[in-house]
Every structure is written in C-alpha cells, then in structure tokens.
Amino acid sequence: MKKIFALLVTALMVLSLVGCTSEPTPEATGTPEAGGAAKEFNVGVSIYKFDDNFMTLYRQEIEAYFSELNTEEVKYNVTVQDAKNDMAEQSAQIDAFIAQEVDVMIINLVQSTSAALAIEKCESSGIPCIFINREPSEEDMKLNVGNIAYVGADARQSGKMQGEIIADLDNKGDLNGDGVLSYVMVVGDPENVDAQYRTEFSISQYIETSGLEVEKLDEQRGDWDIVRGQEIVAAALAQHGDSIEVVFCNNDGMALGALQAITAAGRVVGEDIYLVGVDALDEVVDLIETGEFTGTVLNDHIAQSHTAVDAAISAINGEALETYYWVDYVKVVKD
C-alpha cells in the first residue's frame, strides 16, 4: 500500500512538472494558436531599402535567426518591409504595424533625423521599438527610455581602423614618398553618422598613427552604392591620375565600384594605389586574400542582427530595454 502511495505521489509530481514545462516561455501578449500550445508573436521590421548589400545580409539574418528561435511553444511571425529609401513610406509602414498591433518593431530608419517621429509612435502605441544600423541622436534616444533601443556598431571605430590599415603599410600608403598621403574619399550618405564618422576618423586616425600629413584630392557622396563608387572614382582618376595614393570608401559596396574604375584605369591595388572599405562583404574578403584589395573592417551583421532579435524578444517578454547595445568592428587585412 505504502509502495502504491509512493508511486502515486511520484506520478503526480511528474505530471505537475510536465504541466510547468509545457507553459510557453514568453509571458506577454501573444495569442495562443487554435488548439495548440504555441503562442504567436508578430514582429514588424522596416528596412531603409532592400537594394543595399550590407542591409540585405542583415535583414536575411534577422529572419533566419527568428525562425531558428521558433519552437513548438513560441512562434514569431516576422514581416519585413522595404521602405524604398522613402521616409513617408516608412512612416506608413510603422502606422500599419501599429494598426496590426505587432508585439515589437525593428526599424532601420530611412532618415536618422526622423527618429523622434518614429519614437513618438512607439510611445503612443506602447509598442517597443528597436532601431538598427542608423543611429538616432542621443537626445532622441532619451525620449522613450526602456521602450526603445539602438543596436549598432560605433562608426568611429570603423573609421579609425581604416586609417590604421593604411598607416600600418610599410610605406604608410605614401607611394611617392613625399610625406603627404594624397587621397580620395567616397562618402556613403552624409546624413548618416556611419558616413560622417568614417569620413572623419579614418583621416584623423591615419594622421595620428602615421605622423604624416594628408591632402584630400576629392570627396564625393556615393550613397553606399557600387555604381556611384565606380563613377566617382573613375572621374577622380581621370582628373588626378597618379597623384591618388589611397581611395577610402565608407563601405565595401562603393569600394567594389571603385575597384572597377581603378582596374579600368590600368592601376593595380597594392602596387600603385591602395583601397579600403567597411563591411567585409565575402567578395571583398576574398579579394583581400588575393591581394587585390588593401583592407576592410568587419561590420558584424550576424552579431548585430542577433542582438536586435534578442532585444526584441526581451521586450516581448515585458523586460525594459537598455538604450544601447553595441557590437564591435574588426579589422580585416591579408594574413
């Protein structure tokens, strides 16, 4: 009898444990699936434009990581939209996400200067919002503390690394040995802090590390785009010819365009000109290995997208968000 009682008690304990573990992990607002135990959560993602090399890798990884995190108990329905580089379009997407009562939003702003408007929408709807890649101003980030976050990398670091890559070359990039580095700068989008900081810090860090002077031969806006990179550098080469020692590009996309122009002009990277970018696209990493590209800086889309998704899930679980989540850049040069 004693034995049967003990067995019954054990069976009851096991049952109650099973009861506990079958509870869905997130506590918050999801809707249980009809007849099933899974809770569903809706995530609205708006990307500044789909036609961007780096942000394509980033958004694909957001989707891949969310689907990895789907379990029998929790399902994340992720909608990713293309804002087509149009702030009005993005605003409408945010309004639609709010109307659909998504559980969290991940926003890659078209214009960082329009952050306040987006933050106001997060605040009035009570929907947490994770900004990625395009950093709102510090002032804006104080607007809805706990309900908003920025996930990104400190672009000053990437600029400094670009400057160091050139300063660390045996000749410090000064091909003609005149003590002055003559360069062309291809800028992303001047409204974007990534572009501002990379443009500024690549040069200031170069001067600090090398001890040499610099001469800017040209600086043009290329909007992160390969075709613009090619056009800008082709024009600069036509105008300044052999005086150009280094082409600094705010990203690898534009640098790949620059490389086409450099090759078309009969110049050879690593021999009579140097070229640096940022992002570490696979194609560029391969070119660095074969010596056809001087260096780049890894803009870690895997770590950034996972951090953004993890933050989104904590917000879904009702946790207060930290204001900033930072991911480090990493220098990439030939082994």
Ligand code: GAL
């Ligand atoms: C930068 C990246 C660029 C471009 C830009 C878009 O961080 O290096 O390639 O994607 O973001 O905002």
